[in-house]
Amino acid sequence: MRKIRAVLIEDETMFRQLILLTLGKVKDLQVIGEFGLGKPGLEFCLREKPEMLVVDLMLPDINGLEIAREVRRELPDTKILVITAHPSERLPADLMVLGVNGYVDKTEPIEYVLSAVETVRSGGMFFASRVRAKGGSGGGLPVTRPTLEVPLTEREQEIARLVAAGQMSKEIAAKLNLSVRTVEKHRANIMEKVGVREVASLTRWCIQAGLVDN
Structure with missing residues (x-):
């Protein structure tokens, strides 16, 4: 190798x-x-x-x-x-x-x-980092609420939150009244925009970006 x-x-x-x-x-x-x-x-x-x-x-x-x-x-x-x-x-x-x-x-x-x-x-x-956001509690990752714009559309942010919450594409499709294929396409776009390859990394990114709570 x-x-x-x-x-x-x-x-x-x-x-x-x-x-x-x-x-x-x-x-x-x-x-x-x-x-x-x-x-x-x-x-x-x-x-x-x-x-x-x-x-x-x-x-x-x-x-x-x-x-x-x-x-x-x-x-x-x-x-x-x-x-x-x-x-x-x-x-x-x-x-x-x-x-x-x-x-x-x-x-x-x-x-x-x-x-x-x-x-x-x-x-x-x-x-x-040991730095925490104001009002934040301890934990593995800093709970940061960035003022910078998140590079995802509102729909992509919604799907990213659900993926980070552990929901599968079929569940997300049913909840948002979308086809599974559409959800999968959104997931691929989200991963590409954020620069990650797996759900665990996307979840960490969502926490850091302030889309979900730690």
Whole structure:
């Protein structure tokens, strides 16, 4: 099996080494480049076209969001995992709009990075942070209510909520008075727009986007 080629951009030397050790535990993954600055790391990514990018949000020379935006535009198939020591309530929503696949708060255990890489490489989404929305309670995922527009029509949002609630296409079709084929088409469009492949990842996305409660 061909190894997944990954690039790491992280300016803190000790944390970069820690992440490298963690990535070394991932089967069939090879780090082909590590950088302490964003610009040379971005240039390397655009040239080498890695399958995965792990990038810090706050870098000395360029913001990680700019790197993520450029990589997503030029390399749409590259998986992007953002790490940061400066989380915020709206950050997960901002990252999802950019097409980022995962996000880990540096204050979380380093094992979260391993879990995030494994989830992202398999086509899922992984968002973990200790930041909670105002009035929110504890739990695995931050309950974020983004002000940014969700890229789904009202009908697609309605179907996404039902899918996230565990309902099958046949049940959704009966409830909305649609054909099963129409529901399946909507589901495919939703998955494509959101950038996920399975119901579990769609459910996580719906929680992050504020379409359903955690």
